[in-house]
Amino acid sequence: ALRLAQRWRLPSVYITNVIRPSYRFSPLLLPGERFTERYVKGCEKIIVPDIPEKTICEYNLGNLDAVGIKEKVEFVGSFLDMTYERSSEKHIFASISGPLGTRAKLARMTIPALARLESKSIVGLGEPNNRSVKKIGNCEVHGWLDTEKRNKCMKEAKIIIFSGGHGTCFEVIKHRKPSVCIPTQPEQMGNARKLQELKCSIVVENENQLKSAISEIEEKREFYRDNVKKISEYSGRFKGLDRAVDVIEGIL
Numbered sequence: 001a002l003r004l005a006q007r008w009r010l011p012s013v014y015i016t017n018v019i020r021p022s023y024r025f026s027p028l029l030l031p032g033e034r035f036t037e038r039y040v041k042g043c044e045k046i047i048v049p050d051i052p053e054k055t056i057c058e059y060n061l062g063n064l065d066a067v068g069i070k071e072k073v074e075f076v077g078s079f080l081d082m083t084y085e086r087s088s089e090k091h092i093f094a095s096i097s098g099p100l101g102t103r104a105k106l107a108r109m110t111i112p113a114l115a116r117l118e119s120k121s122i123v124g125l126g127e128p129n130n131r132s133v134k135k136i137g138n139c140e141v142h143g144w145l146d147t148e149k150r151n152k153c154m155k156e157a158k159i160i161i162f163s164g165g166h167g168t169c170f171e172v173i174k175h176r177k178p179s180v181c182i183p184t185q186p187e188q189m190g191n192a193r194k195l196q197e198l199k200c201s202i203v204v205e206n207e208n209q210l211k212s213a214i215s216e217i218e219e220k221r222e223f224y225r226d227n228v229k230k231i232s233e234y235s236g237r238f239k240g241l242d243r244a245v246d247v248i249e250g251i252l
Contacts, residue, residue, distance in 0.1 A: 002039035011251050014043045015244065017050060017166045019069070020062025023190040037067060044251045046073045047244050049166075051235050054198060056169050059190030074247055077238020078170040084232055087175075089158035092121040092214065095150065097163060102184045103127070109182065110161060113210045115139040119218075122153050159217055161210070164188030164203075169195060176232045178224035180204055180213045200228040 005012035019040060020033060040046065050057050052075035064070040094110045096103050103126055114121035115137030123141045130143025145153060154160060154175050162168050164183040169191050172179050179201040181192035195201035201224075202213035217224055 002043065006039060006042045011044045012042070013045045013047060013248050013251055014040055015047045015049065017048060017057040018060040018187055019046075019064070020067055021060045021186050021190055022062050023059040023186065023193055025186045041067075041069055043069075043072060045247055047247055048073060048075050049077070049079045049240050049244070050075055051077055051231075051238060053234070054194075054231055056173075056191055056194050057166055058194055060166075060187055074243075076243035076247065077240035078174075078235060079240045079244070080167070080170050080174060082170070082174050082232065082236045082238070084174060084176060084236065085155065087155045090120065090156045091153075092117070092119055092159045092161065093153045093157035094121065094123040094161035095126070095154070095163075095168065096124060097126040097165065097168075098184060102163075105184070106163065106182060109207050109210060111136060111139055111141060113207050113214075117214070119158075122157075124150055124153065158221070159214060164192035164195070166191055170235065173200070173228060173232050173235055176225060176229045178217045178221060178228060180210060180217070182210070198227060198231060200224060200231065 002012055002014060046069060048057065048061065055075065064073055092114060094114065096106045107125060111123055114123065117138055119138065121139045123139060124145040125141065125143050127143045132143045134141045154171060157177055160172050160177045160179045162172065162179060162181065164181040165188055179195065181195060181201050181203045183189040183192045183203065192201065192203045196203050202216065204210045204213050
């Protein structure tokens with residue numbers, strides 16, 4: 001789309017959270033990445049739905065000066081409504097998403113770990129055609145949670161387990177929840193690393209690490225909660241969608 005816009009001499013605005021990923025990004029993909037950047041550089045503006053300080057997708061954007069686009073990039077804030085609503089903390093919530101193989105891998109890791117805990121837990125498997133609900137130990141496994149139910153589960157969680165997708169990162173921040181990240185691909189790994197550096201999350205790769213991470217967050221819950229609260233309050237200052245519209249209308 002960007003290439004065609006340049007060919008037809010139409011102004012273009014690029015909305016993205018990935019430009020030059022730098023964390024566990026395969027060197028084999030670098031030629032394709034550089035090829036794409038030539039069209040990114042031709043945009044009038046680049047909108048990043050993230051915050052300008054403590055940027056969650058920092059490792060997926062790369063060095064904007066080195067790419068040569070820093071002056072074109074505007075951090076508008078998340079496209080989510082970041083208004084915080086206080087709620088009770090009833091359970092641990094694991095949100096599983098992605099392609100079939102990825103979902104199966106995450107389910108095999110999270111469900112056995114959560115089933116053995118004394119705390120109640122809820123797992124959403126992310127399978128749109130699966131309306132089943134199973135109880136395994138102290139873990140309630142839902143084949144599918146619609147948007148309203150999933151949001152309620154996140155809002156009432158004391159810990160959230162997820163893969164590290166950019167949109168979900170800001171859902172977790174909005175609800176001010178400590179989290180455990182189980183990334184399955186480079187973009188998620190970059191986001192997860194940043195959340196861990198901000199002391200809001202712990203990155204894990206297997207079931208044993210998951211158990212240890214849950215125990216650590218349980219022991220230091222106030223520490224993790226205070227850290228994510230600061231980022232949530234800062235993120236709440238931005239109205240990402242409104243600002244994105246302003247930027248686009250400014251180009252027009």
